[in-house]
Amino acid sequence: MVQEKVRFQPFSSEPIRLVDEQGRWIAPFEHGLPPEQLRRFYRDMLAARLLDEKLVILIRTGKTSFIAPHAGHEAAQVGIAHALRKGHDWLFPYYRDMGLVLALGVPLVEIFGQTLGNAADPAKARQMPSHPGSKALNVFTVCSAIASHIPPATGAALSMKLRRTGQVAVCTFGDGATSEGDWHAGLNFAAVQQAPAVFVCENNRYAISVNISKQTASENIAIKAQAYGIPGYYVDGLDVLASYFVMQEAIERARAGEGPSLVELVVHRFGAHSSADDDSRYRSREELATERQQDPLPRYQRFLEQQGLWDAQWANELRLEISKALEAALQEALQAGEPDPLEMFDDVYAARPWHLEEQRRLLAEELQS
Amino acid sequence: MVQEKVRFQPFSSEPIRLVDEQGRWIAPFEHGLPPEQLRRFYRDMLAARLLDEKLVILIRTGKTSFIAPHAGHEAAQVGIAHALRKGHDWLFPYYRDMGLVLALGVPLVEIFGQTLGNAADPAKARQMPSHPGSKALNVFTVCSAIASHIPPATGAALSMKLRRTGQVAVCTFGDGATSEGDWHAGLNFAAVQQAPAVFVCENNRYAISVNISKQTASENIAIKAQAYGIPGYYVDGLDVLASYFVMQEAIERARAGEGPSLVELVVHRFGAHSSADDDSRYRSREELATERQQDPLPRYQRFLEQQGLWDAQWANELRLEISKALEAALQEALQAGEPDPLEMFDDVYAARPWHLEEQRRLLAEELQS
Amino acid sequence: MPTMTLIQAINAALDEEMKRDERVMLLGEDVGRRGGVFLATEGLQQKYGPDRVMDTPLSEAAIIGAAVGLAAHGMRPVAEIQFADYVFPGIDQLFSQAAKLRYRSGGQFSAPMVVRMPTGGGVKGGHHHSQSPEAHFAHTAGLKVIVVSTPYDAKGLLKAAIRDDDPVVFMEPKRLYRAVKEEVPTDEFLLPIGKAAVRRQGRDITLVSYGGSMVETLKAAEEMVAAGLEPEVIDLRTVMPWDKETVLSSAAKTGRLLVISEAPRTASIASEVAATVSEELFDQLLAPPLRVTGFDTPYPLAQDKLYMPTVTRILNAAKRLLDY
């Protein structure tokens, strides 16, 4: 990577921010992005937000059993999605990344199929909602076990390096995940091998109810990169352009063979941890109200306004179009039937051994009787 | 801890060193230690070295099945031992700490009993040699699984804090241990809770055959403390006084309620990893020869000489006295018989459940027949 | 006597033991301010403060490992693992440290601690909120393993576990947390670890189960009774050490043994009980000991109910035994 392209300093004491609260571009360089792409960021953030709202409705109406709201994470997730090469690079996401996988191109029907847990789920409805994945798009199916996807991301990056595929493995996780041993093991090994991986923390300062002050005593998450001899970027994750540009630099750095980095995107979690959570037990409504004032969408709208790219009618139409697409996909997913119970015995192994044949037969008989 | 007592800066780029290669005191403060104590350091380092040599003989003569030589670690280990309050603070050692537990007061007969794996082992000969422990001296019995003792050290420190016992938990490990997830988990939790623990890396730059360059990409081990928001001290562990004074500061800091720290003591490993290892497979003899030039014992002898505390006759007598004590303890340990095989079923639980009674009976019958 | 759900009984047991003994403390993810994701520890941080009811970082190794050190140093920690499925990142602490500390030190150190965890399926949790890993614990010498199925037992056994001098894994079937209420004494009582409960006396067949599957086992028993049979139903409650005496004397009486558990089949507690009974009662059995278990697949969300032993599956197996 050519030196003059390096824009960001790791280990800053303040979060890297390119657009301020008022929507002003405050960076020392030109963004140089075409209007179309700037609008596309808004579109994807809005789609993410509207998807979130739709998921909340699915929970309220009892159509799904679980969701992990991502509202407040949209700028970060859209920034990540646009920084990687879709379908080429690999993404190792976590359960709060619905906005991210959507922006990456995972079809809405698949997302709803996974949410409903019916036959529209390409992964055969074996995991809880909020666990997307897509072989076609190189999205490594989410695993519930926090931080357990970090070493696999390191391994995939290693494979990319060894086979010179020019790909990068981008791996996302929350602030809580950084306390797990596997997080440490994965980053350390990636750093030793200079594997093309970017580790991205969507830091919403809560792990369910646990505030970050009980999670770690470090100044921030980015500084933890010091332990691995890799750069750590501390970024305002409510700023989609900061998220995008820093991610892009980290990804291209990895692609150029200069090794992994850690990117911390500081975000807010507007919802409860999940549909199974009641956050009023541990988080004051005042705190939440203050955070909601910092919503990444209006902030980015102000930026577009300042850039002369905002158009109320366009925005309304966009909202309508996305809502329609969401509803259409949902309806389509709802049509899919229940998965065949006997599918339960598939994919444990490439082929079924005798004991699974026996167990399958037992269930088949039970279902017939 | 009173501010004026703070002598050392964390995160130095060069190792902290108080005595140079020529034995000169180069620190900006007076050591203020009585001659007796300065001589005691030498005595304990020499005892550690002679113990190591004795253990090598036990291996050569087939009297024991395993040893993990500690030669090269003596200055670090004696520094640690003298910095903690013996029998009050807790030590969580690892398998290369024979010199440390000796300096702490674990009786030689127990050390040899453990080494021989006979009835002289107070731990009933259940673990391999190099796994000492002592309830009486608060030495937590070594566990082979690397870094698995870190979270327990954190837990003990937490108990000390919660119950205000004024104790400190000192936990030692090698450079390889820092890659394990449990290492990370233990340090992070201790830091969040400001538990009175001191984590000490005896960095000999090898984990069996794996050079530190394949272990981590960080500048050194001490800097990893940044990830936990605690101080990390980078210290010349061949300098017994640097080891002692830094450890003392870290321990008293912890005792004063100011939280844990990470101390890196850079040492050499003069022997192979263990009696099961052949280090010529991966380490050049030249490298080793260079390291042996930096032997901590002659270096400290030069210091004593410069301080006018060296006396060749005293040193000879010391050597004789220690050798005699070693031999006497070894002979005593050799007298102990084999452990009773049926002891195998004790201490699994506080009392034997039915299945262990049955299994014990089975073996008893077999032994009688 | 008040009636309580299982989760209330857990909460009450913790509360009583914390009141009784200052050394008892709780630690785990979200156990403090939030009172636990299932509210097992609700209200306890307010009552005993953040030092005795401690929210930990998100690390099971830190939780279990710190409990080992706390216990070795003299506390009586009760660690919560948020779901049994998440014990694995911390299992080396349980296996290499907790289980072996007394042994490796020749009895010098010990780790009297409890590791609580919600276990089992039936709540639409998919792979990682449904597993029943008790066989892993029971296969590891040095651990005691309890799986409760009633509020009464939960309270009496949790209190006993906290006072026990060895590490105890205490498993709580999450689908039973709020399933039923029963009378639970408010005054001091303890239940013995290692003792099964005979839930129903009978002479035709012995049904041995524990934990969540007790629900379907008891339902199946009822159906058998309705069909004029007399099943004996045993709830193991402790799976290590399990109560061989009670199981053997029942199986000797009925001659027919069916073991039911929702854990995967291969090398399971059910296998152990079946193998032992066949070894010891070979001549007295009228039919081979059978097992109805969870399948040897990961736990599938979509088949949340079918994965576990259904009443039908239990009855079918029982019929096989009775018709033998």
Added chain:
Amino acid sequence: MPTMTLIQAINAALDEEMKRDERVMLLGEDVGRRGGVFLATEGLQQKYGPDRVMDTPLSEAAIIGAAVGLAAHGMRPVAEIQFADYVFPGIDQLFSQAAKLRYRSGGQFSAPMVVRMPTGGGVKGGHHHSQSPEAHFAHTAGLKVIVVSTPYDAKGLLKAAIRDDDPVVFMEPKRLYRAVKEEVPTDEFLLPIGKAAVRRQGRDITLVSYGGSMVETLKAAEEMVAAGLEPEVIDLRTVMPWDKETVLSSAAKTGRLLVISEAPRTASIASEVAATVSEELFDQLLAPPLRVTGFDTPYPLAQDKLYMPTVTRILNAAKRLLDY
């Protein structure tokens, strides 16, 4: 045909597979420059370079987890865990990631990888260099589990494991590494995973074992032969999925089953085989299936030999069966 020790056979299998398929690579602690602490990978880094024979940091989670990612991305990683006892810090990667990746993704992703590990006792290793944790793996759906006992099998099965499309745990009894030499073909051969070997035909009693305990089992069989008996001896070789067919047909023939394994008894592979045979052959058995196993204690250094099934213990159990 050259003769080889077990460790040489492992080395040869790795060498051949690396030569055959560029995607095959090795990773683990000390596997590179040192060639592994048991020298299983000796000479391979010199031959294939540090990228394909990679020394890793000291973290089993990093090793197994990276193998998952390497495999999912298209490589064929062979990970070495230095001792089976040290798999536990990385076991969540094996259980939550490797074992469930195919299932959770509905067949989209998979993890064709091998995790090799020296296993078992008899080398004065105490607690943490002697354990036999195969039951943990077999109890976890999604893993295949092999425990070899001969050089020939080691080569044929390791090659098969590397080519298998699922994660395979490959266990090597360390006390057999250099115990015997046998003829092992240098040309291509594979052995089927899941197929047992009948080591000796007989009709009086079926001895089923695997791994390290095959030594004592075969010795016991010799003594029986000397006493005029005809034991049939089966080496399972694969414990998940184990070869039920071969075991059942032998036990049906002899009517007497003894399962021998040095792993702890409770909820073990031995329990599984015993429970299954008693379930399926109840009427054809002349005596109850018995188990001779390791004890349910941590592995004690001082009783390194007595912990494991001794020839005497096997013979005593066989006598019980034959006298039944």
